[in-house]
Amino acid sequence: MSNGQSSIEVIKVSAQDSIKKSSFVKHLGNGYLPTKYFNFDLRYLIKFNQYEGVRTGVGGITNNAFSEKFRINAYSVYGFRDDQFKFSFGGGFRIAQKTNTWINLSYTDDLQETGSTKFITDGRFFQFFEPRLLNIDLFHKHITKSITLEHQLLDNVSTKVEFLTSKISPTYAYTFNSDNKSLSDFRISMAIASFDWSPFSNYSPSEKGLIETKVGYPKFTLQYSKSIKGAIKGDFNFSKIDFKTIHRIIVEENNYSEITLVSGLANGDTPLTHMYHAYPNNISKETVMQRFSVAGLNSFETMYFNEFFSDKLVAIQLKHYLKPFNISTRYKPQLVLITRYAIGDMKQPEKHENVTFGSLNKGFTESGFELNKLLFGFGLSFSYRYGGYHLPEFTDNIALKFTFNVTL
Template identity: 70%
Template sequence: MLKICTLVFCFSFGLVQAQNSAFHFFEVEQDSIKKNFFLKQLGNGYFPTKYFDFDLRYLVKYNQYEGLRTGLGGVTNKNLSEKFKINGYTVYGFRDDAYKYSVGGSIRLSQSTNTWLNLSYTDDLQETGSSKFLTDTRFFQFFEPRLLNIDLFHRHITQAISINHQLHPKLSTVAQFSVSNVEPTYNYLFNLNNTLYDKFQFSTATLSAQWSPFSQFRIVDNLYENIKEGYPKFTLQYTRSVKNVLKGDFNFSKLDFKTIHRHLHKNKNVSEITLVSGMARGDIPLTHLYHAYPNNITKETILQRFSVAGITSFETMYFNEFFSDKFTTLQFKHFLRPFNISQRYKPQLVLISRFAIGDMNNPERHENVTFGSLRKGYTESGFEINKLLFGFGLSFTYRYGGYHLPNFEDNIAFKFTFNLTL
């Protein structure tokens, strides 16, 4: 009897210990999942709370027109609802002493095709000559270096309605219709048939599609989840502005294309090629034309131009130096395998070469601004040494070819880089 009692006691004690260990393992696993989710959201630029994710993009920024720009924004998450979202932000610029804001909402029309109907109202600034693809996934940087030196903005009040629809796991589409009132913040006139415009109204329809033929997906909770990024990726976007529809001022069209290809070599080096091209036709002000994402300020010496290099920008091209109504850029980056100096210290050398070509019809239409064309072809090459200290590194780029400048040091861009991975 004593032996049986002893066996029962040992078995019961072992069972309790096993249960405690299982609960402890479950708690540790849950904590690990929560931590990974939090870091993932933080890396995407969100600070998650129970029902609302704060958008870190609006906390602190700086540019030449607004000076310090700060505010709050975010979006509701699936804990509040999986069928609708509410998003918005408000920011204040200290130099221009003005508030900007946006408010919007989305309703899910279909879960299987990830179809959402979106409405938004935005009163904010946009960089002149910049353009974006509606299907681009969210990209977040803790520090956005190009913003520091941008000074050519236009104010826009835009009302937009759009539909996101997954035609196929490898094909995403967005269709949008918007009405915008645009006013440049700088002295600019658009001369169209001897009529001078200093403010513009646009009624535009845009269709954007992104095709990822080599990516791999799996179904999770009736939704397609990307499990492997495949390359190349292709994006095509068409925009049409119509005159006299909801008071639109101009007829024009834009066709934009982008492809990215990334190749992992056997020695763990990575090569990346990005091609971006755009073409605009019709009566189109400078605000909606193209630049090649320059990132160099007009100062006399190399050290005075010392700033922070961008991710895809032309480091030796000066701000507002070129504008185009048709252009193509080609960027090549070769990432060498990180130097394994220690477990935590692994700087990386990146070889870079960039090329841009473009032109503009009727440049005389754009009054009170001075700029050149890219018809001779613009080239720059250089290298980066990233993650030397606390995410900071160094960049050196040299400008040559058709737009090589007479003064040797004016062709050189020497800058910081900043790469932080959570």
């Protein structure tokens, strides 16, 4: 074998190693630890919240080496404070490769934050550290069975339709008055249709389906949910319509403005579990330093947990990312200016018993800044609450927190 051939083989091996390393890092950045047939999901490894305390477990999903037409996913976790196991298992099968059409089935016995709204077309989101989870204390237990159809309607339009039935038990004292009945536990049977539209993005086909090769803005998501009374023992008739848009105005790389608008409207007999809470992230303690925690990505840092609930809500966040300070090749902290505003209301708050909350009809405003990546991904956040819900005690309007930003 000539030296030239040896050199070519060495280059090929080096290139293959580089591709494998890049693929591994990409999987890790998406929250997976890949193995031959199964990718372990790092989201279930360890978390913490006020109800479960430390929550730890294992989970994951089969990969393409196992099958390109079938997939199986499952997880099991344990909460040390509530001394309870939670779990989920399911699977899916592809019925059309060209449109990436899948039918998925799942069974879940777990907790969900009361007042949180999930867009079912949202892509997977992973953070090594999820700050809001630390302080959440208002959860409801749910046993949910669901069937989902996902379909790529157009290159830039993805859709999902889901039908689910849930048995719900709040972990806190709560009674909902509906049709002259008082319910502490209830069943919900719901149909959901969601559409995600990215008109200014570019896509290319690949073995794993369409890949977004150019990220364009704005992006839009629209979702409609209908709870059906009497369907599989469902207790309520109500509907929800939710809308989200994200837009970026880019000056140059790492120097841009981002606008996020989220709105929702619930109509009919809607329990508190399915209302809107505007993503608060402040704990009810006396001093600023006692409330010192970690800032979220899109949360209201000066809004106290469980302070407001609404059946109609509009929330807008404005962020401007200044060009990072070029202190050295590795040390480049970045200043982000932030303003958030939310307005909402609730038609019949008296239906919700044993809980106390306020209305957002005066409009909630906070502004502040983040100074990110000061040391090992950590930074600092400062927010100030003013306007219609400004509090009499000056320090109660202030939130001082860590930020944490790490990218692979």
